[in-house]
Amino acid sequence: MKLKHVAGSLLIGALSLGVAHADIKIGVVSSSTGPIAMVGIPQKNTVPLMPTKAGGQTIRYIPLDDGSDPTASVVAVKKLISEEKVDAIIGPSGSPNAMGVIQFVAEAGVPLLAPVGTAAVVLPMNDQKKWVFKTTQNDSLIATALLDHMAKTGIKTLGFIGTADPYGENWGKVVADGAAKKGIKIVADERFQRQDTSVTAQALKVMAARPDAVLIAAPGTPAVLPQLALVDRGYKGKFYQTHGAALPDFLKLGGKKVEGTILAASLMLVLDQVPDTHPSKKIAKNYVATYEKAYGAAPATFGGNMFDAGLLLERAIPTALAKGKPGTPEFRSALRDALEQTHEMPATQGVYNMTPADHSGFDERGRELITVTNGTWTLLK
Template sequence: MQLKKLAVLCSIALLSSAESALADLTIGVSLSATGPGASLGIPEKNVFALLPTQISGEKVNYVVLDDATDPSVATKNARKLVTEDKVDVLIGSSTTPATVAIAEVANESATPQVTMSPAALPVERNKWVFRSPQQNSVMANAVVQHMKANGVKTLGFIGFSDAYGEDWLTSVTAKAEAAGIKLVATERYARADTSVSGQVLKLVAARPDAILIVGSGSPAALPQTTLIERGYKGQIYQTHAAANQAFLKVAGKSAEGVIMPVGPVVVVDQVPDSHPSKKVGLDLVKKYEAQNGAGSFSSFAGHAFDAYRIIEQAVPVALKTAKPGTPEFRAALRDAIESNKEVVASHGVFNMTAADHFGLDERSHVLVKIDSGAYRVIGK
């Protein structure tokens, strides 16, 4: 009789434990803490140590993995997170190629994914994938409008030979043409390249009024320093993916005068108090730098926080339908991310729709010029 009673008690305990585990929300993260994308992934990783461990009364478990900036490792990470860790949502990765690899797993497993890179995907592979960074076309528009306003007639381009570089090239080509700006030279380079002398010689020979460099983090400094060494005197533009201390440190004085679009959190002390992201951004920067040192904050930390923010605001809605740990909850979370409105984050305000899984508008960027190694807000 006692053994039977003990068995019943054990069964109840196991059921209670299973129900408790079922209620935990598990967020799986794959980012580039090593490899060419490390200057993006390290600040992103630092953010996950600062995030709350509860959302709407549900315990949150974070499983953070390094994909070493390698799409094949990112795929393995995503499969592990989905099959072994049973995550409710995926975050990642830091770079576009690795992000695209994770997206394959997100779609196969019907698991929502919030990326930290502005990866472009065809419609059929976009259902489960959302982004925290600004869409490249939005940032390209800001850059081209500045070029037009400042008399640029001819443009040179050098960018990563991957999905990030190609998406920017597509966006800027169309917008430059519409603005009456002619693209006179197009060059590419790999993230791990150690020299771009050949490409830069061709760009300088074309004598464009301005050159756009499409890179990220420290690898974006290679064309920058080479152009200055080769005597290029025109205006150089960079993208928001170069907005971090690694780029500034490696590029050094050669970065002086560079113009780029950045999220408001990068220069949060310079944006007006009326900006919706001001309060959120100030709080994030304060917490981040208290943990990691003064001046350590970068744009990429903001993308990681915003990915969390998108999920945080969707969880209460999804919980009305199902509990974490179930396919029903993952589907409800996806739907909530897509339908939530005016989600205020550090880089802007998200309004996702079925047709737009970026969700950021003109409030998501300001133009800055690098002056004495710091970002200074400029007008359009």
């Protein structure tokens, strides 16, 4: 009886010892299949390139695919929390997917690093959202840059075409707010679907309103279609695109017809043109180079958002290790606190300065004004 007892406690001791030496487990949820796969694939591809050591501990990533389905994201997150007992989660890829999982990560006290577009995951800040950190520029940061440029170049009326999804809707709101402040009038506000075979009708409606410029807000290659429709109908005004269009395929699909388009995005598109003094240049260049080596193609910005989440964790983990062991609530809570104190950390997208109120943490170093000249991205000076 006594022997059994001793053996039992020895076993428990051995087990807890095992836990103490366990790796830091990071769950990754991305949408590498389904409608937003174009966002999720570069993110999934980035996982093997992320830091594998921090504070002397090994980081182990557990990637899951949610098929772009918000319900599947919740299932994946619950599985990561209850079965894998992860210390933090990176993902999901889509805005609605991320909105759906906030409640569950907050209940379990697991920090979530969301590489999604919508600012709604961290704003307005509350008790649940304090567990969420966002590794993309807020739409308003990008929009301000575009609207400033419009105001400076004397644009008075603006047409807006956005996708009929959270990305387009949020941009519609942000632009309407910002444009009013700059005295720019929005004369047309249209929506289209990613899979639409024709946006001629929307283009005609926008043209009938005769705006000085048109802003198109769509994630990925769908951003090309409205612009081509307008050009084909003979629209001569200026085109603005959001950071959603910041990917190589935009040029491939658009060809000569997207010449002169202006967009604001992270420096990843124009790495060679930004000055060496930019704190993000070296990191972004390294990331792009390793990605190209592994997959034979340059990553879309979405991959960079994922990579930054890895860098943020790498920076925060040593601080958190001092307060608790991986796998414990103390460690996760300390990790959250450490992430919130991230100060002047350069990454691929810009420089992060988190505060309790701002869990995205970008400033103007996280955006560049870029234009298309002779079929290549050029830094606008």
